[in-house]
Amino acid sequence: MNVLDTSIANVSIPAIAGDLGVSPNQGTWTITSFAVANAISVPLTGWLTQRYGQVRLFLATTALFVIASLLCGLAVSMPMLVFFRVVQGAVAGPMIPLSQTLLLSTYPREKAGMALAMFSLTILVAPVVGPVLGGWITDNFSWPWIFFINVPVGVASLAMTWTLYRDRETPRVKTPIDIAGLVLLVVWVGALQLMLDKGKDLDWFESPEIVALATAAALAFCLFLAWELTEAHPVVDLSLFGNRNFSTGTLAISLAYAAYFGSIVLLPLWLQQYMGYTATDAGLVLAPVGVLAIILTPIVGRFGNRIDTRLLATTSLVIFAIVAWMRSGFNVEVDLWTLVWPTVLQGAAVSCFFIPLIALSLAGLRHDQIAAASGLNNFLRITAGGFATSIATTLWESRAALHHARIVERLTPYDPAASATLQLLGALGMTPEQQYAFLNQMVNRQAFTLSALDLFYGSALLLVVLIPFLWIARPARRGTGDDVASAH
Numbered sequence: 001m002n003v004l005d006t007s008i009a010n011v012s013i014p015a016i017a018g019d020l021g022v023s024p025n026q027g028t029w030t031i032t033s034f035a036v037a038n039a040i041s042v043p044l045t046g047w048l049t050q051r052y053g054q055v056r057l058f059l060a061t062t063a064l065f066v067i068a069s070l071l072c073g074l075a076v077s078m079p080m081l082v083f084f085r086v087v088q089g090a091v092a093g094p095m096i097p098l099s100q101t102l103l104l105s106t107y108p109r110e111k112a113g114m115a116l117a118m119f120s121l122t123i124l125v126a127p128v129v130g131p132v133l134g135g136w137i138t139d140n141f142s143w144p145w146i147f148f149i150n151v152p153v154g155v156a157s158l159a160m161t162w163t164l165y166r167d168r169e170t171p172r173v174k175t176p177i178d179i180a181g182l183v184l185l186v187v188w189v190g191a192l193q194l195m196l197d198k199g200k201d202l203d204w205f206e207s208p209e210i211v212a213l214a215t216a217a218a219l220a221f222c223l224f225l226a227w228e229l230t231e232a233h234p235v236v237d238l239s240l241f242g243n244r245n246f247s248t249g250t251l252a253i254s255l256a257y258a259a260y261f262g263s264i265v266l267l268p269l270w271l272q273q274y275m276g277y278t279a280t281d282a283g284l285v286l287a288p289v290g291v292l293a294i295i296l297t298p299i300v301g302r303f304g305n306r307i308d309t310r311l312l313a314t315t316s317l318v319i320f321a322i323v324a325w326m327r328s329g330f331n332v333e334v335d336l337w338t339l340v341w342p343t344v345l346q347g348a349a350v351s352c353f354f355i356p357l358i359a360l361s362l363a364g365l366r367h368d369q370i371a372a373a374s375g376l377n378n379f380l381r382i383t384a385g386g387f388a389t390s391i392a393t394t395l396w397e398s399r400a401a402l403h404h405a406r407i408v409e410r411l412t413p414y415d416p417a418a419s420a421t422l423q424l425l426g427a428l429g430m431t432p433e434q435q436y437a438f439l440n441q442m443v444n445r446q447a448f449t450l451s452a453l454d455l456f457y458g459s460a461l462l463l464v465v466l467i468p469f470l471w472i473a474r475p476a477r478r479g480t481g482d483d484v485a486s487a488h
Helices: 010-020 029-052 054-074 078-092 095-106 109-140 150-165 179-198 208-228 238-242 244-274 279-286 289-306 309-327 336-351 354-362 367-410 416-427 432-470 480-487
Strands: none
Touching (some): 029 054, 029 078, 029 095, 179 367, 244 354, 289 336, 309 432, 416 432
């Protein structure tokens, strides 16, 4: 249900925005707020586990996640919903690392690989079910139910976890926490995300609020770097970037995930707002990504250590780039199969994306560095996804305005196509005002479609540019899979 909540709201954004009286662009705050809060809390998992114990912390985060989900569904305004999504994301951060840790403690070492493979299937099913379930719930009930469904699942999880693990609590150790570093981290990430979310609406740096947010983000980031590089127990160990594999692998996984996540947010928005798709149909377009992912991921997890991880990661980025390039050729007459086929192909990219890139990032690190490296890797990846959502929707609207202006330049009384269209609309009984309003809708549809195609093409270029960085890294040694398992 944790991973489900990263994708279930994607197809419901128009409904949420309409119900709460905000624009669809502001509706994406429900995604970015969750992602950023989730990312910030991930690096704290290790300290929280030592301080409170694995079982106790997992039960607490699950209970708080259920409560936050209930409050999200009860929200009556966008600020209220965003606040509860921040709470939900913050408590969700430790849930997946803790669940995998508990899983590995349950199985003997020789069965750990198969256990993680089964676990990965549940994580892959969620993005498949999320858009379809979210769309179906939104169309047939109402958007709050995409959050309410977490409640019975969470209660069942709490009951089963307590039954199975209540006598397996880990020792509690009081360790210092880098409070100053954590505060600076929250300030610069939060200020930057707010700037990206609100920049378009406030005309960017023409607004004193945006200038203040940018200044706060830059200042807090510089102080954060200086503090973390000198702190004895940093919340984020920046020295890890001195490792060539970690820096290149983390850069690749963060930027590639940003391109991927931005596309799965943008695609349903475009389909629902300008292509006439319902939330359910938009979810069905996104759902097939899991078909090949579910089939291939266990195979990659089992046999991937026999292949150079750089080759597997390159294959993933190439397929992602091909998918983005295919989508850059869409038009307003695109049929359902043309929309679905790239999504199916994308599943193959997902299957050899996470495991090889994480293995590449962790290769060469000492075992005592794995937990910190995993937390930092996950933090940057999830944060990049949150930033990408804001950047993608902002660029989509700004590029659409540019295309709209260029199209309108041609729509003069002397343009044969425009003249013929207006005459046809007049023959249908429309007044001049209705004719121009209808014509403007057609122009908007074309403009936002062309803008989406620009972004898909840009994503393809970014993914291709990332490929050479993978080969700067050294090949991951065999056996890194154990490190990947412990890192999760």
